[in-house]
Amino acid sequence: MASKGGTNGKPKPGKKKEVKKETGLGLTYKKDENFGEWYSEVVVSSEMIEYYDISGCYILRPWSIAIWENLHAFFDPEIKRMNVKNAYFPLFVSDSVLQKEKDHIEGFAPEVAWVTKSGKTELEVPIAVRPTSETVMYPYYSKWIRGHRDLPLRLNQWCNVVRWEFSNPTPFIRSREFLWQEGHTAFATKDEADQEVLEILELYRRIYEEYLAIPVIKGKKSELEKFAGGLYTTSVEAFIPNTGRGIQGATSHCLGQNFAKMFQITFENESREKLMVWQNSWAYSTRTIGVMVMVHGDDKGLVLPPKVAAVQAIVIPVPYKDADTQGIFNACSSTVSLLSAAGLRVEADLRDNYSPGWKYSHWEMKGVPLRIEIGPKDLANKQVRVVRRDDGSKQDIAMDNLVEQVKKILENIHESLFNKAKEKRDDCIQKVHTWDEFAVALNDKKMILAPWCDEEEVEKDVKARTKGEMGAAKSLCTPFDQPELPEGTLCFASGKPAKKWTYWGRSY
């Protein structure tokens, strides 16, 4: 990890080296055959993740943290522009405060980790590690908010949270500790809160579509699936064709006045009336990275979308026996300088103990969007050979034209990744009208769009009827973009009049 990829490590001419040629770097498992094993292998082999000796905890290595930082570099200025301020609240929350909002604690209680000892001393009362920070923050919102001029109050924090889940820990997707941002805002009116929910959701869509090249569906969660203690939850939903499972990409909740009631967050309006605030909370997490791996990865390893890749292009020298090796290495270094100066993230792999072939496999495993090869012929013709990670296509590009061409190709890779993912996802979407159609589609791992009566009991019933080894089906979201619902359309599950189209399926 350390010395790989820099422009250091130049060969010492005249010194005979043992050069590793074996390209046995490939994955043992294939994505379409053993998806679960493929995923576990690819996140480790690409050096994104190291498994940790505490189950459900993972080490995020520089290759994944760089992606996290690139997303931060987009999102943090965006929310600051919305006048959200960053803050940092404690990791710990006392039992009595955690219990205040009843639905909320019911949702999180089984997963809360408790500190009961310091050194050899038992604490007087156990202290919870935050699973999310509503109860950590809101007692102070109550203190800070007095009058209408204190509103809106819009805070965000970047932090770790802990949910001691026991089912299927999976790197990025379901881990006992994860990183996220959590925004917590309070407004004088529901209108303002409603509006912010959608503004934030749009930023989440952009994270997925514009940065991770993953198509998502914006919509509203059902009553059963909404945030514990909230009024309503919106989300961006992605889909993993290989497993036929939906995955909640990020959520933007309107909490309504439930927490305001419990924590007495009130303000005096201009007419001196005491009113309760309207609140939102919203978050995206390191799960984003896992969805990216699942959607784009292939049998050679990761495939990174250019906008978030730590390294957008890797330059590899391809010296031949009698070639001007030093000239080739110099060309590699100056290519790195040229592209870096243009704001691209580019490195050269000048290690002399690996063959070009080994290096190709290595950087394919790590998912670098572009490989730039420079051999004797390229040197002679003042050109480089450029190879795309996503489709393997090759082209020779004149050095004169390189910056412009590389930028164009990187943009094109993003588009191709997105379009390919969208095509695959769209192929999995199936409209059904009846329970029988639903059952077949579920069996076919589809993301099912069905007319629904929107009754909680009916969703519970769907869950019960689809229970099994693969996990029950549930509603994923009711998309904002609704197909026409002709008068008289019936619910696929209850046969009652349908109120809306809703996505259903198994999910992560």
Add this chain to the structure above:
Amino acid sequence: MASKGGTNGKPKPGKKKEVKKETGLGLTYKKDENFGEWYSEVVVSSEMIEYYDISGCYILRPWSIAIWENLHAFFDPEIKRMNVKNAYFPLFVSDSVLQKEKDHIEGFAPEVAWVTKSGKTELEVPIAVRPTSETVMYPYYSKWIRGHRDLPLRLNQWCNVVRWEFSNPTPFIRSREFLWQEGHTAFATKDEADQEVLEILELYRRIYEEYLAIPVIKGKKSELEKFAGGLYTTSVEAFIPNTGRGIQGATSHCLGQNFAKMFQITFENESREKLMVWQNSWAYSTRTIGVMVMVHGDDKGLVLPPKVAAVQAIVIPVPYKDADTQGIFNACSSTVSLLSAAGLRVEADLRDNYSPGWKYSHWEMKGVPLRIEIGPKDLANKQVRVVRRDDGSKQDIAMDNLVEQVKKILENIHESLFNKAKEKRDDCIQKVHTWDEFAVALNDKKMILAPWCDEEEVEKDVKARTKGEMGAAKSLCTPFDQPELPEGTLCFASGKPAKKWTYWGRSY
């Protein structure tokens, strides 16, 4: 917090408002009379800190997190330039791993917080919350490092750590959870490790001197005061004249090969010999912010150094009865635009329910380096009145010249703050040769420079002899910049031949 300071909140002409004129915003305590109370009050009144319902934990409000982010914006690119990569390791560490380095765990064990329960389930084995991450990381360094080409390995993480201390919790300075960066690096040779220790220490000096305007002394810690389990510790040491206490500003440790031995972190060199790596770890924390408050704050509140202040200049309209109020407000807004466009952090306080005087006090409390007043006369003369927070001096500046002048003044404020702090600190430094001189100087709250024999037993003896209500004296550091030590100089404490000049005093 929310709506204060933006350029929103323009007055509605013709509407009579109750305008708050009381300037009773001042602090109850004076810095020179009740330092401890003054500190607790100023961090809260300036909206940096909110006390939390768990003792020793504090809420870092946007006003302090902005400073943390400004320091990050300096330090993070600097270490990336040194080829350090960011990563993220788990919050939790298992008991067996934590115990591996004996001196290390002895140093931290009494402060470790233990998770023993999740939901209602007892964990099979208790899990520690990281007090620092040596033991979290190094088992994996052992795995990742195989040959000399894997070195150096240089990782850093930005995270929270927990040390459940029971003595004197103080916001920023000593809290049970705090934020920091921790760098952990491994090298093939001691020379490389030694060199990095000093490069990082220089960055820490720059944080204090170039960003926080606080003079620090670079030096080496004594054997007794060094990092538990390390080979040697270097630090930047600041001093708080009011309490006469030294304070460790940040530390850069060479761990030697102690951890390498315990965690078997070895590599094969070019001659195929198996060798142990040399390691460093280094960190600075949110303590930096507390030192800044203590050093620069005054009886009116915070005094922020311009480079780290969230708001570098606050623009305040000063309308008079018959003045062109709208014209003044417009001038305020365009002043904000002008200065913001030049890259400065500037806001206007256009609230109509507070008098100018109230606003002056408010922003003085928050420590904003510059106040820009715009009244009818200023409007007429195309000028603004600029008032410095640090010394209260006022000057009128023509709008034509504003950007250049404001930049110059902000630089000047930084210099003045640094020089004033250095003068005060230097006044506290006292050279002594004998125990009697030492005792008097300690009583006078000095930072004492004394010739020392450098024996651990002697430091223990000094601690024992100075024990008391105020806390014992200890060595602060042996400065790299050593005064001449004439042959035959004796240790102030033992009377044995002195080996070096060392700083002593009480400390945080």
